[in-house]
Amino acid sequence: MFWLFFLPVMALLFAAWHFGLRRNQVRKASLGLSLTSYLAFGFLYAPILVVAVMSFNNSRFRLEWVGFTTKWYAKIFGDESVTGGLEGAQLLAATQNTLVLAIISTAIATVIGSLLGYGLHRYRFPGSQLTAWLMYIPVVTPDIVMAISLLLLYQVLRNVAPFFEPGMPAMVIAHVTFQIAFVAIVVRSRLATLDPALEEAARDLYASPLETVRQVVLPLALPGVMAGALLAFTLSIDDFVISFFTSGPDSQTLPILIYASVKRGITPDINALSTIIVLLTMVGVFLSQILQRNQK
Amino acid sequence: MDLNIGERRKRVLEDSVDVHFKDIRKAFGDVEVLKGINLEIRRGEFFSLLGPSGCGKTTLLRILAGFEFADSGEVLLRGQDVAPLPPNQRSVNTVFQNYALFPHMTVAENVAFGLKMRKVPATQLKDKVRSALEMVEIGAFADRRPAQLSGGQRQRVALARAIVNEPQVLLLDEPLSALDRKLRVNLQVELMRLQARLGLTFIFVTHDQEEALTMSDRMAVMNKGVIEQLGGVQEMYERPANAFVAKFLGSSNLLEATVTSSRTVKTELGVFEVSDQLPNVGQDVLLSIRPEKISLSRAQSSLANTVAVKVTDDIYQGATGAYRAKTNSGFELEINTMNSGVTDSNFSIDEELFAYLPADFLVVLQGQSKLEKIGGDES
Amino acid sequence: MKKPKLEAAGGELLTPMQLLSRAAVTAGPGIVWIALFLILPMLILLGYSFLTRDELGNAVFPLTVDNYVRFAGWDVLGYDAAYLIIVGRTILVSLVTTLFCVLIAYPLAFFIAAHEPKTRDRLMIFVILPSWVNLVIRTYAWMIMFNPSSPITQLAATLGMVGPNEGLYPSDFAVYLGMINVFLPFIVLPLYSAVERIDWSQLEAAQDLYATKTQAFIQVLVPQTLPGLTAGIILTAIPALGMFVVPDLLGGAKVALIGNSIAQQFGASRDYPFGAAISFLVMGLTLLVLWLYARRVGEKGMRDLL
Numbered sequence: 001m002f003w004l005f006f007l008p009v010m011a012l013l014f015a016a017w018h019f020g021l022r023r024n025q026v027r028k029a030s031l032g033l034s035l036t037s038y039l040a041f042g043f044l045y046a047p048i049l050v051v052a053v054m055s056f057n058n059s060r061f062r063l064e065w066v067g068f069t070t071k072w073y074a075k076i077f078g079d080e081s082v083t084g085g086l087e088g089a090q091l092l093a094a095t096q097n098t099l100v101l102a103i104i105s106t107a108i109a110t111v112i113g114s115l116l117g118y119g120l121h122r123y124r125f126p127g128s129q130l131t132a133w134l135m136y137i138p139v140v141t142p143d144i145v146m147a148i149s150l151l152l153l154y155q156v157l158r159n160v161a162p163f164f165e166p167g168m169p170a171m172v173i174a175h176v177t178f179q180i181a182f183v184a185i186v187v188r189s190r191l192a193t194l195d196p197a198l199e200e201a202a203r204d205l206y207a208s209p210l211e212t213v214r215q216v217v218l219p220l221a222l223p224g225v226m227a228g229a230l231l232a233f234t235l236s237i238d239d240f241v242i243s244f245f246t247s248g249p250d251s252q253t254l255p256i257l258i259y260a261s262v263k264r265g266i267t268p269d270i271n272a273l274s275t276i277i278v279l280l281t282m283v284g285v286f287l288s289q290i291l292q293r294n295q296k
Numbered sequence: 297m298d299l300n301i302g303e304r305r306k307r308v309l310e311d312s313v314d315v316h317f318k319d320i321r322k323a324f325g326d327v328e329v330l331k332g333i334n335l336e337i338r339r340g341e342f343f344s345l346l347g348p349s350g351c352g353k354t355t356l357l358r359i360l361a362g363f364e365f366a367d368s369g370e371v372l373l374r375g376q377d378v379a380p381l382p383p384n385q386r387s388v389n390t391v392f393q394n395y396a397l398f399p400h401m402t403v404a405e406n407v408a409f410g411l412k413m414r415k416v417p418a419t420q421l422k423d424k425v426r427s428a429l430e431m432v433e434i435g436a437f438a439d440r441r442p443a444q445l446s447g448g449q450r451q452r453v454a455l456a457r458a459i460v461n462e463p464q465v466l467l468l469d470e471p472l473s474a475l476d477r478k479l480r481v482n483l484q485v486e487l488m489r490l491q492a493r494l495g496l497t498f499i500f501v502t503h504d505q506e507e508a509l510t511m512s513d514r515m516a517v518m519n520k521g522v523i524e525q526l527g528g529v530q531e532m533y534e535r536p537a538n539a540f541v542a543k544f545l546g547s548s549n550l551l552e553a554t555v556t557s558s559r560t561v562k563t564e565l566g567v568f569e570v571s572d573q574l575p576n577v578g579q580d581v582l583l584s585i586r587p588e589k590i591s592l593s594r595a596q597s598s599l600a601n602t603v604a605v606k607v608t609d610d611i612y613q614g615a616t617g618a619y620r621a622k623t624n625s626g627f628e629l630e631i632n633t634m635n636s637g638v639t640d641s642n643f644s645i646d647e648e649l650f651a652y653l654p655a656d657f658l659v660v661l662q663g664q665s666k667l668e669k670i671g672g673d674e675s
Numbered sequence: 676m677k678k679p680k681l682e683a684a685g686g687e688l689l690t691p692m693q694l695l696s697r698a699a700v701t702a703g704p705g706i707v708w709i710a711l712f713l714i715l716p717m718l719i720l721l722g723y724s725f726l727t728r729d730e731l732g733n734a735v736f737p738l739t740v741d742n743y744v745r746f747a748g749w750d751v752l753g754y755d756a757a758y759l760i761i762v763g764r765t766i767l768v769s770l771v772t773t774l775f776c777v778l779i780a781y782p783l784a785f786f787i788a789a790h791e792p793k794t795r796d797r798l799m800i801f802v803i804l805p806s807w808v809n810l811v812i813r814t815y816a817w818m819i820m821f822n823p824s825s826p827i828t829q830l831a832a833t834l835g836m837v838g839p840n841e842g843l844y845p846s847d848f849a850v851y852l853g854m855i856n857v858f859l860p861f862i863v864l865p866l867y868s869a870v871e872r873i874d875w876s877q878l879e880a881a882q883d884l885y886a887t888k889t890q891a892f893i894q895v896l897v898p899q900t901l902p903g904l905t906a907g908i909i910l911t912a913i914p915a916l917g918m919f920v921v922p923d924l925l926g927g928a929k930v931a932l933i934g935n936s937i938a939q940q941f942g943a944s945r946d947y948p949f950g951a952a953i954s955f956l957v958m959g960l961t962l963l964v965l966w967l968y969a970r971r972v973g974e975k976g977m978r979d980l981l
Contacts, residue, residue, distance in 0.1 A: 037786035040779050044805045044859060047816030054819055064824040112704045119702025122684055123694055131706055132974055133965075137713060139980050140909060141961050142917020144934050148941060148954045149716035152723050155947075177712040180705055185981050197396035200363050203383040204390045205410035205461065209687060215409070219400045240811050241919055245941065255811050262815045262924065271819075274812040281807050289800055365681045365688050382687065 048278055055271035072272035091273070093250075094257040101168065101243070101253060102236040105175035110229040112176070113183025117228075118221070120184065121191040135185055138178040143241035150174045151245050167248035174246045175236045182235060183228035190224025191217075230288045234281070313375075314339045314465055314497045315360060320369035322355055329355050330366070331521040337465075337499060342491050344500045344508040347518035348544070353501045356518075357467050360499070361390050374464060384413070389458035390467040394474060395450045397442035403453050404429070404438040410461040428460035431490065448479045455490070465497045472507065484510055505545050509533060517541050533586075538663040542584040549590070549629050551583040551658075552667055564625050565603045569655040580665035587632040589657035592619065592649045601653045605629060607643050619643060621651060717958060723951035734947045742952035758936065758953070765932040768847075768922075769915035772854040776862040776911050777904065779855070784867040784900075799867060806860040814924050817853050818844060821925075845927025853921040858914070862907035865979050869903025902972065906979035909968055917957050933957060 058069035071079070078088060120132050138146065150173075154164040164170055198220070202212040240255035247256060254277060261270050315337040322330040329352040337343045345353040358364040360371055362383035371378050378386055389410070397406050404425055411421045429435045432452040442450055451471060458466055468487075472480045488511050491498050502508050508515050509529050516526045517540070524544075525537040536542035539550060553561035555574050560567055561581065568583075575581060592605075605621035608628070619631045629651060643649060681688040689697065724742055726734040748756040787798045805813065820827050821843035828843045836843075843849055873896060881891035919934035926932065931939075933953060940950025969977055 033782050033786045033789070036779075036782040040783050040859070041801065043779075043856065044802070046820070047813045047856060048805060048808055050816045050819050051812060112708060115701045116705025119698050119700075119705070122701070123698040124682070124684075125695060125698040125702075127706070128698070128702070129974065131702065131709065133969055133977075134709055134713065136965060136969070136977055136980055137962070140913045140965055142914050142919075142934065142957060144917045144919045144937050145720075145954045145958045145961070146716075148937060148950060149720040149958070150712065151941065152719045152947065152951060153712070153716040156719055173712060177708065180708055182981070184705060185978070189978055189981075195394060195396055197392045197394065198398060200361075200383070201390070201392055201396040201398070202409070203363075203687065204361060204388075205457065206384045206413035207409070208384055208413075209382075211413060216398060220398075234807055238807065238809050240809065255809050258809070258815070259811045259920075262811065262818070266815060266818060270815075274809070278808050278812065281809075282804055285800070285804055285807050362688070364683055 051271050051278070052275045055268060055275045057268050057271070059268065072269045073276075075269055076272050076276065090252075090257065094252050094254045097168070097251050098237060098253040098255075101171055101175060101251075102233050105172045105179055105236050106229055106233040108172070109176045109179030109183050109232045110225065113180040113228060113232070114187045114221070114225050116180065117184040117187030117224075118191065118217070121188050132188075135181040138181040139185070143239070144245075146178065147174070147242040147245035150177070150242070154246065165248060166246055166251075168251045170246045170248075171243055171251055171253075174242050175239065178242070179232035179235060182231050183225075186228035186231060187221060187224045190227070191221055194220055227288070230284075234284065237281070312339045313337065314373070315499065316370075316372040316375075317356065317360075318370040318372065320356065320359065320366045320371065322352075322359065322364065322367050329521050330359075333369070333521075333523060335516060335523065335526070337497060338514075339497055340495050341513045342488065342498045342500065342511055344502060344512040344515035345518060346502055346505060346508040346515050346545075347524075349503055350520075351518040352521045353503075353518050354469055357390075357469055357499060357501050360386075360465075361388055361467055362386050387461075387463050388465045388467055389461050389463040390469060391451075391454045391458050391471045393470045395442070395454040395471075397450055397453055397457070399442055402439050402441055403434065403445070406442070406453055407457045407460050409457065414461070424460055428456040431459070432456045432486075447475050448483065451475065451483060455487075459490070459494065459496070463496070465499060466491075468498060468500045470501055470503065473502070473504070480507070487511065509545070517544060519544070535659055536584060536661065538661050539582060539584070539667075542659070542661060546586060547630060548584040548586055550661075550667055551585070551627075552665070553581050553583050555579050555581060565623050565627055568601050568653065568658060570658045570660065571655045572658060572660045574660060582661040582665050582667070584659045584661050585653055585657050587618070587630040588616075588634075589654060590629060590631045591652045591654075592621070592631055592633065592643060593652070594643075594647075594649055597650055597652060599652060601655055601658075602650050603653070605649055605651045607645050607647045607649060610643060610645050617642075621649065717955075720951050720955050720958065723948055724955045726948040726951075728946045728948050742949045745949065746952055746956070761931055761933060761936055764930070765916055765934075768850060768854065768932060769912050771851060772858055772915050773862070773908055773912045775851070775855045776859050777866075777908070779859055780862045780866050780907065781900075783863050784870040787863075787867055788870045788873070795871070799864070802860050802863050802867075806857075810857060810920050811924075813856065814853050814921050817849055817856075817925055821846075821849050844925050845929060847926075847930055849925040850922050850930050850932075853925045854915060854918060857918075857921060858911040861910040861914075862904075865903040865906035865910065866900060867903070868979070869900040873899045902976065902979060905968070905972070909964060910980060913961050913964055916960065 054065075055072055056068050056070065057065055058071070059066035075088075076091065116131075116135075120128055150170075154166070154170050157164040198216055199212055202216045203209075207215060238255070240253075240259060243253050244256055244259070247253065252260075254273070258270055258274060261267065313336045315335075317333050317335040320330050320333040321328070329350075333352075333356060345356060347353050355364055359366050360373075360378070362378070362381065365379070373386065373388065398409065401409070407425045407428055408421055411424060416424070426435065426438075429438055432455050434449055434452045434456065437445060437449060437453075442453065445453065454471065471487075472483055475483065484507060487498075500508070500511065512529050514526070514528050515532065517524045517532065519540050525532055525541045532541065533545055536545060536548065542548035542550065551563050551565070553563040553568070555577050556562045556567065557577060558574060559571075560569055561574065561583065562568075563583070570583065603623050605623050607619055607621050609618075609620035611618040615635055617633045617635055619633070621629050621631060623629070631651065681690060682694050683689075684694065684697075723734055725738045725740065727737060727739050727741065729735045746758050748754050748759055783802070787795050787802070790798060819825065822828065823840050823842045828837065828841075831837050831843055832841070877895050877899075878891050881895045882888070886894065917934050917937075918932065919938055922930055922932040922935050923938070926935070937950050937953050937957075940946045940953065944950075972979070
């Protein structure tokens with residue numbers, strides 16, 4: 001099964017070709033500027049490349065290069081003859097948890113966040129300025145502070161409802177909280193680029209308020225809604241700290257699993273797992289970029 | 297019935313009133329943008345609201361369309377108070393300044409939008425859309441998106457999208473201001489033809505006095521929330537009511553004077569005869585005369601209303617020539633001449649000439665009698 | 676006749692009641708959610724920071740300011756500035772990280788802006804792409820690179836920078852590199868959008884008015900990048916203050932930062948009130964900076980943050 005892994009590799013190669021950096025397009029960057037920038041790119045990508053390379057290392061424990069192997073990928077895709085590292089069941093559960101968490105939280109956050117973005121764009125009401133400002137708190141607040149404050153909230157609420165035990169529901173609520181802010185900001189900036197006369201034109205052409213939203217506002221806001229949803233999804237998949245502090249024993253996500261394994265000692269199958277995640281993330285980002293471009 | 301422009305001017309308008317603004321007042325915060333507007337617009341007329349930006353003309357239009365509300369006063373559309381009606385229940389349609397075409401719909405879908413919202417049956421809808429597109433000559437672009445059209449084409453789509461609904465009144469909010477001059481002139485002519493053909497009431501908002509003069513049957517010149525003058529275009533150009541209109545509609549020479557008899561006034565340029573109705577002897581008045589009404593000549597004339605001047609600027613403009621000339625007292629006159637080649641119209645700087653200001657064209661302005669009170673140049 | 680005061684919104688004229696109900700239907704759920712899960716937790720955080728920890732590790736009354744006093748260094752055992760030192764170290768790490776990010780981001784932003792518009796977009800995607808990769812993965816990669824047997828560490832050992840059989844991590848150096856790596860995209864992004872908006876004709880105008888190239892750059896171009904730079908600094912310096920993963924994996928016990936201290940109180944130490952006090956200080960600082968920033972750039976300018 002492990003060869004399935006090469007699908008994203010090919011997709012990535014295609015994307016690299018599609019976005020190919022042709023050197024002759026450099027217009028006026030001086031040599032020094034270019035060199036610094038190439039070094040900066042190298043620095044940005046070094047950790048990712050190292051993980052990818054080490055995922056092919058034929059060694060069970062040691063971190064130095066021993067030889068080439070693809071067995072760690074085979075193991076992740078279910079080859080039980082490979083020993084060492086993570087348990088298959090654990091991996092499967094973590095993958096499931098990550099996706100369930102991301103999908104549910106993104107769905108909730110996209111609906112609530114888009115509505116919030118529209119409401120703030122459209123109506124001036126008492127507190128609208130304050131809300132617009134509050135939305136930036138999750139953008140800059142350190143993850144750990146948000147995580148801790150939610151942890152304490154759950155502890156207080158647990159006296160009222162067992163729903164707030166550490167676990168999936170608590171994690172979904174935590175993720176939705178920061179996702180809403182991002183979705184609302186993205187949707188609102190998209191709406192701000194639209195000519196306000198478009199809604200007036202629809203009303204002028206006999207559309208009711210509801211029809212105006214359905215026929216004009218929604219289709220035009222859709223790229224923003226999609227971009228917001230994608231951002232929310234990626235943020236959820238990416239999140240470690242907030243999940244870590246709100247998860248229960250049965251709701252470990254992939255980042256938590258990786259963190260726990262790294263704490264015990266890095267094993268090559270973690271590298272393989274990480275590489276797959278990295279590739280899928282990158283393919284997702286590229287696809288969204290291509291989608292966005294085609295939308296224009 | 298296809299009327300040409302000459303016939304259009306001569307057509308007899310119905311006497312019934314389509315739109316009636318009654319003492320409309322509107323303020324945004326502390327700024328009063330409309331200070332009691334009273335205005336009747338007749339059925340089938342091409343009516344322009346002309347004024348500098350910020351004069352309130354667009355707000356007045358938006359109140360009629362239903363996007364704004366008046367703080368006080370009434371708007372009657374064919375005798376019915378429109379205040380309780382939201383925009384989608386008013387049988388007026390708007391051509392927006394930047395067209396406001398729906399970017400996610402094709403041209404045909406844009407034009408069909410209003411009909412669809414009013415649940416016009418599909419078969420009728422298609423025919424109506426097609427004929428509307430043909431009327432504005434963009435039938436070939438039906439399947440394109442607005443982004444693929446030029447400014448002039450978008451303008452036509454916006455027009456088709458509005459007229460396909462057969463509104464009682466069509467509102468046009470500076471629809472030509474985003475286009476370049478040549479295109480604008482062409483579209484002006486087309487708009488006039490279209491209006492005559494449809495017999496629709498057009499309310500046209502513009503800050504361009506030339507556009508308003510060219511296209512309108514009647515117009516209102518607005519300034520700072522009030523109507524300065526209302527009337528037929530010719531009347532308003534020839535007989536501006538006050539200094540603002542005289543300056544905003546074309547250009548004018550303004551002259552302070554004191555009435556010396558029922559037919560004469562005394563100015564710093566000397567005594568002038570005036571045909572217009574003058575107030576009592578001894579009162580101060582402000583006179584206006586259009587630059588093209590003044591004639592220049594080299595020969596000294598014995599006629600009254602003639603002053604000696606010296607040319608200070610000479611601007612060649614092709615079809616016309618524009619001159620600035622100073623009198624002995626230092627007063628500067630603006631004078632336009634036709635480059636017909638028949639009359640002597642070629643003067644040079646520093647040449648000493650005689651300017652004739654015919655008594656028939658010296659217009660007595662209302663509202664103010666001193667120049668100093670005129671606000672900054674707003675045009 | 677008294678008419679209700681209407682408000683124009685989206686081609687509609689609404690009475691205040693209509694407007695409120697529309698706002699409640701659209702923005703309402705989001706506002707409730709934010710109030711319940713963002714604002715309320717902050718208040719609880721504040722409340723917890725004034726509680727006391729009992730022998731079992733539970734947070735109990737009475738209310739006290741002991742947690743803040745302890746944070747400032749006065750403990751039952753006498754004065755110990757350990758937490759203030761951690762705060763100082765955290766601020767230092769945050770500032771140094773930001774400084775290096777700015778130093779790298781400037782050439783990078785100008786480099787990208789020097790390309791054709793299409794290529795610019797692609798290069799920007801390449802800058803942002805790593806930030807989508809999970810933080811834990813990007814951080815433990817440095818553990819691989821800096822372990823005692825890696826070529827990089829051996830090179831450093833040859834140069835005498837580390838002893839034999841020692842890794843380059845855990846160390847300050849590893850923490851800095853990890854942090855810079857994580858935050859670089861966050862500063863390039865807003866900085867680049869500012870650079871992209873630069874009116875280059877002003878550079879020519881400045882040179883036309885006898886400025887040298889350097890003078891023109893400093894006096895004309897740099898000021899135009901300041902809004903983006905400010906946004907980038909906020910996006911880096913504040914989250915860096917609370918960074919937990921990087922110092923946890925690359926710093927070890929020697930290089931504990933505030934983020935680790937907080938995690939410790941909610942983990943091994945099980946002293947929630949004290950942890951809440953530290954968290955609230957970070958939160959307060961965040962809100963203060965955000966508020967100052969909002970006051971300066973206004974609500975529209977805050978969009979630079981995303």
